[in-house]
Amino acid sequence: MYVGGIAVASLPNNTDTYIVLIASGNYTEQVNVTRRGPTYLLGQTMNPMNQSYNTVNIIWRAIAVTGLDNAFTSTLTIAPNLNASLTGSGTTGFAVPADTPFGCVDFRTYNLNLINDYAPYSDDPSLALSISYANGGFYYTGFYSYQDTIYVGKLGNAYMHSSTIAGETDFFYGFGTLWVQSCSILLRNCGGGITAWKGTNTTFENKYGVYIVDSAVHAANASIAAVIKGKCALGRPWNANMRAIFARTYLDASILSTGFIDWNPARYDNYTLQAEYRDFGPGYNVTGREVARFDVQLNESGWAPYSSPQKVFQYQGTGRFGNTGWIDWGFY
Template sequence: MHIFALRLAVVACLATATVTSADEACNGPSSWTGGSLNSGSSSDGSVVSGVSTGSSVKGSMSSDVGAVTGSTGSDLSASGDHDTGSSGACSGPNARTKPPMGATVVDATGAYNGSYLTMSEGVANIPNTTEEHMLFVFPGVYEEQVTVPKFNGPLVLQGYTCNTMQYSENQVTITHKMAQKDLPANVTNARNQLVSTVVFKSKKGVKTYNLNIANPEGKLQQLGQAVAVYVDNTDYGFYACNFTGYQDTLCANKGKELYARTYISGAVDFIFGLQSKAWFESCDLESVGNGCVTANGNSNSSNLSEYVFNNARVFSTNASMNGTAYLGRPWYPYSRVVFQNSRLGDVINPQGWQEWNKDNNTANVYFKEFNNSGPGADMDQRVSFSGQLEEFVAITDILGDDYESKWWIDTKFL
């Protein structure tokens, strides 16, 4: 059965107001306290697999989703001069190597006429109109924090790539090392936004292609929350992207979100959020240290938030980590997460899921699995507050019956 599944603000102001709402703050799950996961980690806590800050960055491996043809997003056929050293090798229908007419362009080398040297400058010069705009980014490592503000129109972010369908071909990286330990103790508002490498706030739809976004803070004993990507509005699609971190890598926090053919790495609660219904299609999820993949924060029975992982691959490249990761733990009592049609590697503990702490009430959590495979998929020793579904969750249940007609959804990645 076939399932279908960046005005600017460089963060410099540290607010001191008290947190007033969950979606404003998303301060994130606390440091890991569950069970044996406090005991040693095989990860060095400083180098995160899948991203490098030395040169053009490529993902650690290709997604096991096969070859797909056809162009995506806006027309990228317009001419532009930029020596990428590809000598024609980077071409074809899936190559995204030149910005279209009218695009705002970022080029760390300054070689492209009219381009901006940083992501922050590029974002600040995107026209704030109701029309669709594109930010095209040439290869490079951009060491900065970036906020995508609330634009009045839809936005496309496109990173240079020879194959838009594969995150392993990405050549643009945005990276910034910062964790909550770096913030003053009196800062209590929106702490995770303040440490995030990229914060997405735009409200009219955003499609992001072929960007690597990293927070290489690594493992910390306290206040280790170090977000790479923070999504704080609805109608977001991320396609063949690469998100790397350790604790709280991705905050999928609000509204409808789609992550397709994307690599996400971390250790502790590395996919988390409060009020998002998010579909993850054909994503590679790498555990780089002891912890849980997800920490969904659905707080009540109205089911404002749910994560569904379809055709995912959950793995670790370190054999000594076998059995040290869990699919999720409930940040709030009505946490909802589903893994279906996915390959679960031996990094997944046979219990599958874990309590937040020993006092956690799991009576209303919704942790489900369906038709998974691999050594981590055996249900025999699963915790009592998880279960198997009798049928798969349809993408329409998360993104709506009309999802295919939505501008921000690129069905070629599904």
């Protein structure tokens, strides 16, 4: 039983399904998955239904210094090639070549911790996960960094369930589609926002964005809770087509009274959707939300078009919804 560069690199680049069982331990390496076939990484554990029992830690330590793309920092990358994984810059990011193939059609992790601990604070992009041109499901998985913890790139589809995501600055970001279900979101400090998305103009309707549903957002520990009370924004628009929705999610007292914020310089406009649906907890300030300029409160009809993974995940390049065959509905 072994992991990472050795195990994954040994898999043939075909459409067969492979399962890698990972023994307990700390593994300091970057893992890159480029194959198309279903690929599942399973961590050894005594309690697969409780992420706190995870015993497998995959660790990397890197930040995106000047001139280095964020892609080079990630602990785990799922993408068909380097070009597909690059973040790039500007409002539209790296121009991925049109002939880039789709990567892994069904990637999964169970009971792993993915860690990028270059520094114990936000010090430039430092990714724990990067997924682009691929479908990925993450179950009882821990993601730990400070800035840009989770990157869902172009044509990336990611589903997280019963997992923990920790960060400080813009730690859910990307271009693709991310559904975060029944997860714990840990605030290690406040910087920027929890979410920062770049929407993309397409010839078909798209619902690229981040959806955080039936989850809980809270300070990582009691010490930081006192420092960040009332200071953390739910998100900010990485470009004007940002789409981020927190739905039925518990918000602790760390959250800013007005919820979302704008970027500086301003990017929020009529195409931006920064929204909430039935959030609750001490971080949901009714008075603050009523005067918020960058936070929309959705009613039933407003939430309905986004209310399930089937309504937001799309088949590559078609605009057709319902691309959820890669999600493991039965594990939890």
